[in-house]
Amino acid sequence: MGNFNFSIDLPVRSEWANVDLLRTSVQNCFTAIFSDIEGCHSLAMVTGELIENAIKYGDWTASDEQRFRLRVWGEGRSAHISVENPVRSTDTNAEEVMKTLGWMRSFPSAIEAYRAKLLEIAAADRDPGNSKLGLVRIAYEGNCLLSAALDRGVLRVQAELTV
Amino acid sequence: MQGLTVGDLRIEALDTPPAVQLLWRGKSNERHPGEALAPYFREVLAAAGTRNLPVELHFEKLEHFNSSTITSIIQLIQDSRARSIKLVLVYDQALKWQKLSFDALRVFAKDELLELRSA
Numbered sequence: 001m002g003n004f005n006f007s008i009d010l011p012v013r014s015e016w017a018n019v020d021l022l023r024t025s026v027q028n029c030f031t032a033i034f035s036d037i038e039g040c041h042s043l044a045m046v047t048g049e050l051i052e053n054a055i056k057y058g059d060w061t062a063s064d065e066q067r068f069r070l071r072v073w074g075e076g077r078s079a080h081i082s083v084e085n086p087v088r089s090t091d092t093n094a095e096e097v098m099k100t101l102g103w104m105r106s107f108p109s110a111i112e113a114y115r116a117k118l119l120e121i122a123a124a125d126r127d128p129g130n131s132k133l134g135l136v137r138i139a140y141e142g143n144c145l146l147s148a149a150l151d152r153g154v155l156r157v158q159a160e161l162t163v
Numbered sequence: 164m165q166g167l168t169v170g171d172l173r174i175e176a177l178d179t180p181p182a183v184q185l186l187w188r189g190k191s192n193e194r195h196p197g198e199a200l201a202p203y204f205r206e207v208l209a210a211a212g213t214r215n216l217p218v219e220l221h222f223e224k225l226e227h228f229n230s231s232t233i234t235s236i237i238q239l240i241q242d243s244r245a246r247s248i249k250l251v252l253v254y255d256q257a258l259k260w261q262k263l264s265f266d267a268l269r270v271f272a273k274d275e276l277l278e279l280r281s282a
Contacts, residue, residue: 020171020192023227038259045260048192049230056194115270122237122271134230141263 006033007073014055014066014085023048026072039163043079046142046159047072049134050083053157057093057130058085074163082158087150093130094155097148100132104139104146114140164210169199176207182219182251183211191228200235208239208246217249222261223282233264237271244276256281 008029012018027044031037047070054068068085087094107113117136124131135157138144144159164178171190176183185207193199211218220236222228236252243250254265265279272279 016194020190023192041260045227048227052194052229052231111267114267118233118237118267118270121234122241131234133234137230137233140267141260 005075008071009073010070011067012051012070014058014060014068016055019048019051019055022051022070036163042142043072043081043161046081046138046144046161049138049142050081050157050159053097053134054083054085057087057091058155059088059091059153060086061088062086077163079161079163080158081144081161082156084154084156086153087155089153094148094150096130096132097135097155097157098150100135101146101148104136110136110140110143164207167199167203169193169196172196174203178210178214178216180214180216182217183207183214184219184221186221187225190226191232193229193231196229196232197235197238200232201238204235204239204242208243208248211248212246217251218243219251219253221253221282222265223253223255225261227260228264236268240268240271240277244274247276249276249278251278251280253280253282 012022023044026047027040030040030043034040051070058068060066068083071082073080104113107116114136117133121131121133135146138159139146142159142161144161146157146159148155148157164176164183166176167174170193173188175186207218240250252265252268254261256262269279271277
């Protein structure tokens with residue numbers, strides 16, 4: 001992909017059907033602009049995994065505003081994907097996200113962290129549920145740098161990809 | 164052997180020797196894919212075990228799977244090994260996402276019971 005500047009900022013209803021709608025929208029949008037089909041697939045995969053996490057682990061108990069925020073933007077040769085969702089103050093998921101990012105940084109490379117996560121899942125008796133495989137996949141398969149921040153009850157997870 | 168359709172995913176089953184083949188098409192993007200895949204895989208392993216056939220999963224035509232689907236595939240790897248049934252995962256290495264996903268799964272290819280093969 002060449003240099004580019006763009007920005008998408010969407011308030012999205014927290015409905016599972018929107019995962020694939022947005023994942024394919026990002027893929028189709030970037031495929032229409034850039035010739036690097038594989039790079040577009042990576043951006044789409046990263047978008048899908050981040051949205052899945054937001055819908056699965058966000059706090060959607062408030063009846064009036066069941067939306068998360070998806071932002072996709074690029075500048076120069078960097079693409080950024082950010083998803084923000086509300087979290088319960090008692091929920092440990094945000095803490096687990098931070099721990100997972102720290103755990104990933106303890107490995108020399110994303111592939112080594114990913115392999116370790118696969119082995120961890122295999123060692124679990126049954127479906128480990130909240131394994132955070134999606135985050136580790138974003139770093140490995142999406143070749144992204146991940147960061148996260150928790151601010152006033154909103155968790156933001158952001159992926160940066162150099163293209 | 165019946166196929167499986169769940170959401171945007173279609174799995175066609177061919178149980179003619181030399182293997183039980185599962186041809187994956189579409190997208191595996193369900194919230195809990197394991198709820199449909201786990202019981203289906205149990206049926207497949209039972210059929211393959213009865214007929215003493217290996218199981219081949221073909222992903223070449225699959226457009227996308229989410230990380231929850233990868234978890235289900237890992238559990239199939241574990242279950243097939245526990246039953247001493249050979250499992251073959253066939254993918255398209257010309258597709259970067261498939262190459263990356265399945266290359267990483269080679270971490271489980273420690274004996275002849277699991278083979279990863281690029282089409």
